[in-house]
Amino acid sequence: MSSLGTVAIPNSVPVSRAGAILTIDLGAIVDNWKTMRDMVAPAEASAVVKADAYGLGAIPVSQALHAAGCKTFFVAHIEEGLALRQVLPDVRIFILHGTFPGTEAICAAQKLVPVLSGMAQVQGWTAFNQTQDSPDPCALQFDSGMTRLGMNQAEADRLRDDGILLATLNPILIMSHFACADEPEHPLNAEQIERFSQIRKNFPDIPASFAQSPGIFLGADVHYDLVRPGIALYGGNPQPHLSNPMKQVVTLSAKIIQIQDVDAPQKVGYGASYIVSKPGRQATVSIGYADGFLRSIGNGSERPCMYGCALGKYKIPLVGRISMDLSTMDISEVPEGQLQLGDTIDVIGEFATIDDLANAGQTIPYEILTRLGSRFHRVYINSPHPGPETDSPNKDNVVS
Numbered sequence: 001m002s003s004l005g006t007v008a009i010p011n012s013v014p015v016s017r018a019g020a021i022l023t024i025d026l027g028a029i030v031d032n033w034k035t036m037r038d039m040v041a042p043a044e045a046s047a048v049v050k051a052d053a054y055g056l057g058a059i060p061v062s063q064a065l066h067a068a069g070c071k072t073f074f075v076a077h078i079e080e081g082l083a084l085r086q087v088l089p090d091v092r093i094f095i096l097h098g099t100f101p102g103t104e105a106i107c108a109a110q111k112l113v114p115v116l117s118g119m120a121q122v123q124g125w126t127a128f129n130q131t132q133d134s135p136d137p138c139a140l141q142f143d144s145g146m147t148r149l150g151m152n153q154a155e156a157d158r159l160r161d162d163g164i165l166l167a168t169l170n171p172i173l174i175m176s177h178f179a180c181a182d183e184p185e186h187p188l189n190a191e192q193i194e195r196f197s198q199i200r201k202n203f204p205d206i207p208a209s210f211a212q213s214p215g216i217f218l219g220a221d222v223h224y225d226l227v228r229p230g231i232a233l234y235g236g237n238p239q240p241h242l243s244n245p246m247k248q249v250v251t252l253s254a255k256i257i258q259i260q261d262v263d264a265p266q267k268v269g270y271g272a273s274y275i276v277s278k279p280g281r282q283a284t285v286s287i288g289y290a291d292g293f294l295r296s297i298g299n300g301s302e303r304p305c306m307y308g309c310a311l312g313k314y315k316i317p318l319v320g321r322i323s324m325d326l327s328t329m330d331i332s333e334v335p336e337g338q339l340q341l342g343d344t345i346d347v348i349g350e351f352a353t354i355d356d357l358a359n360a361g362q363t364i365p366y367e368i369l370t371r372l373g374s375r376f377h378r379v380y381i382n383s384p385h386p387g388p389e390t391d392s393p394n395k396d397n398v399v400s
């Protein structure tokens with residue numbers, strides 16, 4: 001952990017008292033970034049660390065990536081950019097949401113580059129830059145077919161035709177965003193690429209960026225000058241139709257509070273949605289939907305989910321509904337006596353990836369990660385996993 005030094009980890013509960021342990025493998029994040037860096041060269045690979053690096057900790061994640069050579073970061077909010085600037089004084093930081101009126105000066109003062117997505121933001125930046133000795137840089141976002149953020153072709157033409165406006169804006173990047181990159185055959189991909197290529201003709205000397213994680217896997221012709229991976233850094237599958245080329249980053253291990261023998265026809269959990277069918281053993285563990293272990297993952301007896309446990313080789317189905325703070329699991333396969341109070345069962349890990357959980361909960365891995373709660377003991381490691389944490393007071397809350 002040399003690159004991190006010794007820093008207190010926000011949102012980390014001492015391990016002895018925590019209900020679950022969230023382990024974040026910074027080495028795997030760095031390896032995932034290097035995989036994409038090598039794939040897209042000579043284009044540059046940035047890192048998208050918005051929403052606290054998808055819930056995994058923007059500061060430690062960005063520091064590890066910076067130490068590995070990443071020089072450009074994207075966040076959504078100005079506030080996220082300000083926090084990152086405190087620890088990384090020299091990197092490029094783009095603000096995806098751009099500016100709100102009156103925030104231009106703080107962006108410029110902290111060298112945060114706003115991504116301007118409409119003529120109102122453009123006018124705000126122009127007016128601010130007219131008060132400056134030299135214009136501060138921005139990025140310009142164009143809509144190529146998603147209709148979420150970005151200026152249209154007519155606005156792109158207006159900017160091209162007004163040289164003074166463009167010079168006052170000082171754009172250093174033009175960008176757009178794919179709506180369907182995770183479906184390579186979707187016809188909108190080709191439409192978006194075509195529209196962006198028209199827009200780029202207006203700004204031939206300005207570097208361009210289009211691809212997020214799944215976009216990167218669409219091929220070299222959409223890498224342009226800079227790519228913007230997010231989810232793939234954190235282990236999400238950028239090509240949901242193919243096997244995942246990324247390393248898993250997150251392990252979430254929930255502690256057992258109670259073990260009990262069960263027999264048919266006992267009912268388990270809220271709504272009595274699960275009925276025990278044969279004698280066995282059940283563990284009640286300290287993780288629930290308030291921790292981001294989504295209620296939709298459980299959903300009663302029709303869809304029991306399989307989880308690997310800390311012991312590695314047993315199937316541990318989730319049974320009954322997920323409560324706010326608790327889940328129940330069938331540990332009948334684990335030999336009696338092997339699991340005890342305080343032992344952990346992995347609910348995210350080798351046997352249940354963030355993509356598996358997303359499928360079970362009818363959502364996407366992005367939501368699994370960004371919903372992760374604040375009641376965990378957090379551990380940052382470089383791969384490989386160093387084994388169980390000790391409970392010494394110095395190790396609680398601290399990376400060393």
Ligand SMILES: *Cc1c(COP(=O)(O)O)cnc(C)c1O
Nearest residue numbers: 048177212213228229230231232
């Ligand atoms: C979130 C975001 C990204 C990263 O997307 P992933 O699919 O997580 O790689 C890239 N660009 C923009 C504009 C985004 O909003």
